[in-house]
Amino acid sequence: MLVAFLAARSGNLAAAEDALSEAFAAALEHWPAEGCPANPEAWLLTVARRKLIDTTRRLKYETPAEEHEFPADTLSDISPDNEIPDRRLGLLFACAHPAIEPAIRAPLMLQAILGLEAARIASAFLMSPAAMGQRLVRAKNKIRMAGIPFRVPERAEMGERLEAVLDAIYAAFAEGWLDAAGTDAGRRDLAVEAIYLGSMVAELLPAEPEALGLLALMLYAESRRRARRNPAGQYIPLAQQDVTLWDTALIDRAEAALRRAASMNSIGRYQLEAAIQSAHVERCRTGIANWPALVGLYDGLVAITCSPVAALNRALVVAEMEGAPAGLAALEKVQADPRMHEYQPYWAARAELLARTRAWTDARHAYEIAYGLERDPSMRQYLDLRRAALPHS
Amino acid sequence: MQFLLTLYSDESQWIKMTTEQQQQGVAAYAAYGQALQAAGVLVGSNRLRPSDTATTLRTTNGKTQVLDGPFIESKEQLGGYYLIDAPDLDAALSWAGKCPGVAHGIVEVRAIWSMEPASQKYVAREAAAAAR
Numbered sequence: 001m002l003v004a005f006l007a008a009r010s011g012n013l014a015a016a017e018d019a020l021s022e023a024f025a026a027a028l029e030h031w032p033a034e035g036c037p038a039n040p041e042a043w044l045l046t047v048a049r050r051k052l053i054d055t056t057r058r059l060k061y062e063t064p065a066e067e068h069e070f071p072a073d074t075l076s077d078i079s080p081d082n083e084i085p086d087r088r089l090g091l092l093f094a095c096a097h098p099a100i101e102p103a104i105r106a107p108l109m110l111q112a113i114l115g116l117e118a119a120r121i122a123s124a125f126l127m128s129p130a131a132m133g134q135r136l137v138r139a140k141n142k143i144r145m146a147g148i149p150f151r152v153p154e155r156a157e158m159g160e161r162l163e164a165v166l167d168a169i170y171a172a173f174a175e176g177w178l179d180a181a182g183t184d185a186g187r188r189d190l191a192v193e194a195i196y197l198g199s200m201v202a203e204l205l206p207a208e209p210e211a212l213g214l215l216a217l218m219l220y221a222e223s224r225r226r227a228r229r230n231p232a233g234q235y236i237p238l239a240q241q242d243v244t245l246w247d248t249a250l251i252d253r254a255e256a257a258l259r260r261a262a263s264m265n266s267i268g269r270y271q272l273e274a275a276i277q278s279a280h281v282e283r284c285r286t287g288i289a290n291w292p293a294l295v296g297l298y299d300g301l302v303a304i305t306c307s308p309v310a311a312l313n314r315a316l317v318v319a320e321m322e323g324a325p326a327g328l329a330a331l332e333k334v335q336a337d338p339r340m341h342e343y344q345p346y347w348a349a350r351a352e353l354l355a356r357t358r359a360w361t362d363a364r365h366a367y368e369i370a371y372g373l374e375r376d377p378s379m380r381q382y383l384d385l386r387r388a389a390l391p392h393s
Numbered sequence: 394m395q396f397l398l399t400l401y402s403d404e405s406q407w408i409k410m411t412t413e414q415q416q417q418g419v420a421a422y423a424a425y426g427q428a429l430q431a432a433g434v435l436v437g438s439n440r441l442r443p444s445d446t447a448t449t450l451r452t453t454n455g456k457t458q459v460l461d462g463p464f465i466e467s468k469e470q471l472g473g474y475y476l477i478d479a480p481d482l483d484a485a486l487s488w489a490g491k492c493p494g495v496a497h498g499i500v501e502v503r504a505i506w507s508m509e510p511a512s513q514k515y516v517a518r519e520a521a522a523a524a525r
Contacts, residue, residue, distance in 0.1 A: 147394050147481045149481035
């Protein structure tokens with residue numbers, strides 16, 4: 001938050017981070033001897049602000065802020081009694097600005113808002129620390145040099161701009177979620193960090209239902225983390241998970257967020273995905289499934305996102321409702337998308353439905369392709385077991 | 394903050410247009426220029442003569458050569474620019490989006506690296522703050 005405040009004023013994220021770490025170093029030096037100041041945050045900000053101005057002067061940094069907004073009293077407006085304005089939201093919107101390359105938005109947020117180190121972000125995104133560091137520096141340079149503002153967008157552009165922020169948060173969450181076994185601490189924590197960012201946005205923009213929708217979606221997924229693998233590390237599909245392992249506190253938070261979003265009467269992608277999660281939770285807990293409602297939710301999701309993944313999941317629900325042949329028929333449409341041919345869950349779903357129609361040879365073939373496309377060892381093992389369980393024709 | 398909007402388009406399309414279409418095109422750019430002017434945003438603008446009339450200088454092995462033709466041969470050519478004054482990139486992008494060039498070509502937006510040393514401004518502001 002301190003970095004956000006400093007960067008919002010100077011437009012220079014990298015320099016704000018440097019200045020703040022220098023301020024922390026100064027605090028370590030002074031506070032033990034002189035005692036902690038009454039308002040430590042304001043103390044840090046004042047010191048960091050001075051360091052920032054020194055640096056700017058020394059390097060003749062060309063900051064966008066000096067061109068338009070840098071009142072002379074910037075140092076004096078942080079008196080110990082003053083509340084520090086919350087600039088995190090403006091910083092989030094800068095990180096997910098359309099002028100910033102989409103793939104770097106999530107890493108940029110994790111570093112700028114939460115202060116994660118480049119090396120940790122790199123390992124979570126399966127990238128070398130050097131490459132990630134370089135791309136982060138480039139993105140921060142772009143913000144500073146291109147004149148990207150630290151501002152909450154106007155009403156007219158809010159929808160599109162918020163979507164970019166939410167997408168980046170979800171991308172960070174997805175990276176953490178991929179490590180289902182939870183063996184990689186860096187990636188597991190990433191899901192938690194993404195939920196933190198999601199709650200922050202939902203809190204700072206309380207009238208945006210999609211922010212709440214995303215928060216609910218992430219909480220639902222996170223609630224099942226412990227049930228996704230058995231103690232031996234084997235993959236457990238949703239329908240066979242031990243529901244007593246689900247985190248009920250997280251589910252309650254998710255339900256509350258989704259209810260609040262729904263009360264605003266403006267449906268969107270994340271609310272629909274969260275609603276689908278909610279329906280699955282209900283089904284697994286009670287054993288009573290409302291398939292037509294689920295198909296309706298997927299129809300909405302397909303209409304909004306045109307996502308072949310949504311269409312794939314819809315086909316699986318159709319199979320539950322009307323039988324495997326109907327599910328396979330629904331898959332035909334998904335198949336037209338060439339991206340699906342490299343998508344493991346598509347082949348696994350196809351294999352599953354083919355096995356239910358007793359098309360053993362085709363099912364075996366589909367499982368083999370799914371296996372070849374998967375990297376996660378426990379998932380690979382699961383697919384291999386499913387394939388081996390098919391009777392020989 | 395100043396931003397340079399550079400306009401790229403396929404020049405060969407221009408000569409294929411009817412006189413009436415060309416007049417409409419000129420009128421659209423004129424109206425855009427007036428809107429920039431009226432908003433107090435316009436710093437300067439110009440249309441460039443065709444890219445095949447360009448002359449390029451380049452030094453190879455220490456010898457400067459004068460070459461006929463543009464620096465880059467591509468499907469779209471640099472045809473003109475607007476220099477505008479806007480508070481930030483969002484404002485500049487919003488103006489760029491209204492440029493007729495977006496409809497038939499590409500508009501690149503770049504912030505100007507102002508040459509005024511940053512330190513002078515800070516010194517002046519600090520002095521002003523101290524004087525209060």
